Every structure is written in structure tokens, then in C-alpha cells.
Amino acid sequence: MAKIVCTVTNCYYNNRMGCCAPAITVDGNSAVESRQTCCETFIEQKPGVKSSVSEPNSNTEIKCGAVKCVFNKAGICQSADVVVNGKNAQVSEETCCSTFKS
Numbered sequence: 351m352a353k354i355v356c357t358v359t360n361c362y363y364n365n366r367m368g369c370c371a372p373a374i375t376v377d378g379n380s381a382v383e384s385r386q387t388c389c390e391t392f393i394e395q396k397p398g399v400k401s402s403v404s405e406p407n408s409n410t411e412i413k414c415g416a417v418k419c420v421f422n423k424a425g426i427c428q429s430a431d432v433v434v435n436g437k438n439a440q441v442s443e444e445t446c447c448s449t450f451k452s
């Protein structure tokens with residue numbers, strides 16, 4: 351469980367740079383650096399699509415496929431704070447978990 355700070359402000363789940371999703375999945379099975387990871391849960395906020403109105407979570411569950419990260423224990427992120435980046439991302443591959451550390 352982690353508090354997520356996320357710069358992907360055009361994500362459906364983003365509210366004031368916090369994440370409103372109850373759980374996210376980070377991908378990056380062969381990642382050795384953060385830019386090779388991504389937030390699979392990203393959904394682009396399209397014009398006309400209703401914005402997420404819920405409040406950001408302070409304890410989001412993070413399933414993580416980046417097995418080379420030091421915070422990954424059995425596919426779950428153990429870091430208390432996580433930063434996700436990817437300003438103006440249009441697809442999940444343009445986001446990344448900046449907390450990744452190998």
C-alpha cells in the first residue's frame with residue numbers, strides 16, 4: 351500500500367496529482383530502469399468523458415510486474431510512497447514509475 355504522487359494529470363484517475371484508483375498495476379517485467387516501467391491502469395481522460403470525482407487514496411494497492419525493483423516483494427510494491435510520471439501521456443507506455451530502483 352502506498353501514497354501515490356502522479357504527474358499524469360490527464361489520467362481519468364488523477365485528482366490534484368493524487369491517484370483515485372483503489373489499486374493500480376505497474377508493468378515492467380524486464381525493466382532495469384524506471385523509464386522501462388509503466389502504469390498499466392492509466393486511462394486517458396478524453397474531452398467529454400466525466401472526470402473522476404473521488405478523492406486520491408493514501409494507501410493504494412500496487413501490483414507490480416517490475417521484478418527487478420528492490421521494492422517488489424512477490425509482485426506487490428512495498429514502498430510507502432510512489433511517484434508516477436508521464437505528463438501528457440496518451441498511452442500507458444508513456445507513463446513510468448519513478449520510484450523504481452534496481
Ligand code: SF4
Nearest residue numbers: 356361363364369389
Ligand atoms: S497514471 Fe496510474 S498512478 Fe497516475 S492517476 Fe492514473 S492510474 Fe493513478
